[in-house]
Amino acid sequence: MSTNPLNDIAPYPRSVDEVTAYSLGRHLAVQAWVQRTHRRTATSGTDWEWSTSEIVNLFAIVWLLRALQAVAPETADEAAKDLWLAWEDGGAVREWLWSWLTAAGIDPGQVTAVASGLPQEVAA
Numbered sequence: 001m002s003t004n005p006l007n008d009i010a011p012y013p014r015s016v017d018e019v020t021a022y023s024l025g026r027h028l029a030v031q032a033w034v035q036r037t038h039r040r041t042a043t044s045g046t047d048w049e050w051s052t053s054e055i056v057n058l059f060a061i062v063w064l065l066r067a068l069q070a071v072a073p074e075t076a077d078e079a080a081k082d083l084w085l086a087w088e089d090g091g092a093v094r095e096w097l098w099s100w101l102t103a104a105g106i107d108p109g110q111v112t113a114v115a116s117g118l119p120q121e122v123a124a
Helices: 005-009 021-040 045-071 073-089 091-103 108-116
Strands: none
Touching: 005 021, 021 045, 021 073, 045 073, 073 091, 091 108
16 A cells, blocks of 8 residues: 555656556546545645646546547557656656747746746636
C-alpha cells in the first residue's frame, strides 16, 4: 500500500514502461474526480475556479487519450509515453509551449506581460 491511497486506485506510472494511454488516462480521471470533490467543498471562489480549471484540463487529456485509443491504440500509447516523459523532464513543457505559441504566431513574452498584470482568477 502506498502513502497516497489514490495510488492504490489508479497509480501514476512510475516508469515509462508502465505508461499506456489507458494507465495514464485512468490515473488522470481519478485526479479529475478528486478535483471535483475539492470543488464541492471549496471555501472561496478562487479555490472553486482553480478546481474547475483542473477538472476541465484533466478531462481534456483523458478525452483526447481515449479518442486516440479508439482510432490508433499504438499511437495513443506512444503519445501517452511522450507526454509522461515531458512531464518528468519538466523543462520540456516550457520548451514545447514556447514552440507551439510561436508557431501559432503568438509572442510568449506578450502573453507573460499581459498575464502578469491580471489577477489570477481572471487569468485562469
